[in-house]
Amino acid sequence: MLKILLLAGFAVTATTALADCPAPPPAQRDIIADSYYDDPPVNSHIDPVKHAAYEAAVAPLETFLRAVAKSASDGDTECTLQWLTAWAEGDALLGKIEKEQAHYQRKWLLAGLALSYAKVRDAASRDQKAAIDTWLLALADGVRKHSDAYKGTKNNHYYWEGLAVGATGAVTGNAADLDWSRKVFRAAEADIGDDGILPLEMKRGSRALHYHLFSVTPLVMLESILDEHSAKLEKLVVFCAAAGKDQDWMAKRAGVPQVELSKDEYDWLPVYFRHNPPKTEAWNRFDIHLGYINISRLGGDLKTANPLEHVKK
Template identity: 50%
Template sequence: MKLFISLMLALSAPLALACTEAPPAKSDIEANGYYSDAHHSVIDPVLRARNIANTRPIEDFLGQVAKDANGQGDPACGLAWLNSWAEQKAMLGKMSSEQAYYVRKWTLSGMALNYARLKPAATAAQRQTIEAWFKALADATIAHSDAKKGGRNNHYYWEGLAVTAVGGVTGDPRYLDWGRKVFDHAMGQAEADGSLPTEMERAGKALHYQVYAATPLVFIASILDLHDARLDKIVAFTVAGSADPSGIAKRTGVEQEPVGSREVTTIYNRHEGKAPPPGTKPQWQPRMGGSLDTPNPLEHVALK
């Protein structure tokens, strides 16, 4: 009888699902730009579709890791996937274009921020392998960024976030210091009203890129626990422009595409100890650690 009961209990217990094997690592990144005008504000749909198709394996990889890190999957599987790509030295091969470097830094940002959620469950061996890979990617990001000539815009800030996140999750001060350098440079670029001049040059996408530039800056500030009056102005300008784009439209001479700023204010407000921004729709961005409504372990949160 006892054997029968034990057998029935075993049969009725939920089966543990094995992790799906990680997809083959992408060493090289094939990506292309897709804007067709001098302001980089008009998208060529054919080029955009080509870029999406070529980068889909990397986006899918990051998307699944984000799910595993945010309660929509198995943390052990997310760690196994990261460890697999780390062992294969993914994304350290040939970059086909500047767009490929963009993809690499966005993905590094997402992997480091999602790993921050997964790290408590990682084995010592996984931590060593994954974090060494992150550092190699951060070093490659810094080398490419420092070698670039020309203006510094939102891409520089996203490089800063990627490297800062690696510093936060590995505890290596070299990367935290480099992220602070990027942050300080951005603060020095900001106009008195909080606008970012390189983003205001983007014609009909000026508002879009003001928001896109402010997003990594508030995240860097939260990770490094920085408070800066210039960042306050950047956020205020971004929020006001999102609520009423007419001022930016008048400034640029081009009607602006509407874009929300809740990603910016969600991170900024909880670091500054302010009430959460209104809105009930869940915010999900794998490049920023998955759920933005749940503080990342690397953030310094003043608002409990």
């Protein structure tokens, strides 16, 4: 049924009767996933067998997130709330979270689910709000506790944790989660060099540019949610834009040619410019081609502002 829903492209509208909404898939409580890189500590080369196993393990979760993000973006409010409520009542993602990759997956899911929920929460019933809010807050609590206990390096994953917890705090009105995400944002600012480079991500070999883009994506959304205006983040944005336009230059900086980027790796730019309107012609040189303008981990369609964004004129 879920496959049929995705293939149909969510043709239903917000006025469609609830009975027309396909039943949500069973809530998945556990996340069992492992890393797919085979060249630690650089982690730039993907083992195809491990990657296939990872994709198979998380496919139901990613499919659910894509479906929710798309229905929320398409205005199918009733169906979005029905699916979120079903997983909330089933304590989804609150069971066994095995290995670090599973924790990574949970925070990405939480970020996308919270941002999607922000698009429909105003239409939720009291019972739906209670169920979904409680669920998202429990997920955020798990993300925070794991992050605070983690003894390793805090890199791009920390930034995504900040967004996941911050989006949850913003959509539910939880001040503690918002405060925690602001702490993450401050740490990210400290990580960014005066040249806009993230030193830890520059060590990722052929994926150095990819991981700069993977890092800036949650930070741009988090900056808008928190209504911050960060000069350090602007340096990172400028660096990412310049590196994307001249990948030979980026290869020299990283010391190795860079892997080909996917089509959506600059789709966070509309979010950034809604919160930081270009003030000089200098930004015109950053004419990066945008891909889908649709990132499920950022709540789906990015052509229009998420309700949690702070848009500036």
